[in-house]
Amino acid sequence: MNIANFKPATVYTIYIASTPEKVWEALTMSEFSRKYFFGNSVEIDLRVGGASTSTGRN
Amino acid sequence: MPKPEFIYITYIETSVEKLWHVLTDGDFTERYWFGARLRSDWKVGSSFEMVRSDGTVSDAGKVVECDPPRRLAYTFVNQSDRYRNEFPALATFVLESYGKLVKLTLTQEGFAEGSKFLDGISKGWPAILSSLKSILETGRPLEIPYAALKLDA
Numbered sequence: 776m777n778i779a780n781f782k783p784a785t786v787y788t789i790y791i792a793s794t795p796e797k798v799w800e801a802l803t804m805s806e807f808s809r810k811y812f813f814g815n816s817v818e819i820d821l822r823v824g825g826a827s828t829s830t831g832r833n
Numbered sequence: 834m835p836k837p838e839f840i841y842i843t844y845i846e847t848s849v850e851k852l853w854h855v856l857t858d859g860d861f862t863e864r865y866w867f868g869a870r871l872r873s874d875w876k877v878g879s880s881f882e883m884v885r886s887d888g889t890v891s892d893a894g895k896v897v898e899c900d901p902p903r904r905l906a907y908t909f910v911n912q913s914d915r916y917r918n919e920f921p922a923l924a925t926f927v928l929e930s931y932g933k934l935v936k937l938t939l940t941q942e943g944f945a946e947g948s949k950f951l952d953g954i955s956k957g958w959p960a961i962l963s964s965l966k967s968i969l970e971t972g973r974p975l976e977i978p979y980a981a982l983k984l985d986a
Contacts, residue, residue, distance in 0.1 A: 788956075789843075790963035790975050 837942035838922075838951050843962050845935050847969040849928045852935050853902035855965060856926060859884075865964035865974035867957075873907070875899045881907040894921035903928055908943070910950055919945045922954070937962070949985065956982040 791798060801807045808817035814832040819825065845852060855861045859870035869883040873896055883892040894909030908921035920943075927938045939958060944951040960982055964975040 787841075788959035790960055790977050790981070792967060792971070792973075792975055 835942070837925075837940035838944050838948075839939075839941040839955055839958065841939045841958050841962060843937050843966055845937060845966045845969050846933055847935055849902040849930045849935050851969060852928055852937065853905070855969060856905060857901075861968075865968045866961050867977075867979070875905075881909055883909065897923060898925070911953065916950045916953075919948055919950045922948075922950065924954075952985055956984055 801811070803817070803819050803821060805816040805818055808815060808829075809832075812829070816830045817827070818830065819827040855865075857871065857873075857875060859872055862869060862871045863886070866883075868886045869891060870886075871881070872884050873879055873881040875896055877896055877899055879896045881894045881896050882890045885891050890912060892909045892911050894907055896907045898904055898906035904925070904927055906923060906925040908923050910916055910919050910921040922941050922943045924939065924941045929936045929938075939962065941951075941954055941958075960975075960977045964977060968974040
């Protein structure tokens with residue numbers, strides 16, 4: 776896929792009183808994600824091609 | 834039924850009554866809406882205007898629906914030359930209470946073919962509604978620089 780031609784089906788923008796570093800942490804750290812993602816734990820291998828999983832509470 | 838061209842949903846820790854007030858009170862909107870005061874008596878069929886701090890009208894339309902504190906709908910279009918071939922598009926706010934929070938759904942529809950105004954509102958609403966959410970939850974609006982919107986030149 777040529778990323779230049781990619782047109783997303785959904786776009787959502789939100790402005791947050793924060794810093795890019797804190798938002799990055801919230802998006803990538805499982806302890807943080809549990810607080811806002813219906814209790815789900817987000818695990819991301821932060822490399823291009825790395826795995827990403829979202830695991831429920833149980 | 835055609836789909837609305839724009840849809841935005843946000844959850845806010847507030848009550849439907851407070852949110853209604855913040856959406857319709859000109860003194861309040863001036864604080865989070867890029868300085869714009871909304872001016873209307875909110876009767877169906879009445880005029881609806883967004884007024885800049887210098888008193889000029891930036892956007893104008895009509896009230897279509899007013900059912901406090903659940904549903905509010907009005908049309909508007911920006912009055913600048915850039916949009917002279919366009920017409921007012923219908924914005925509808927639906928407020929739903931879920932315990933301590935409110936789900937706010939905004940749709941806007943009825944744009945001209947290839948509308949530039951649609952591009953403008955699509956970038957403006959997320960900023961306005963983010964600032965509205967902040968003012969209700971923290972008491973402070975967000976100071977969003979106009980450049981962040983990245984409007985088409």
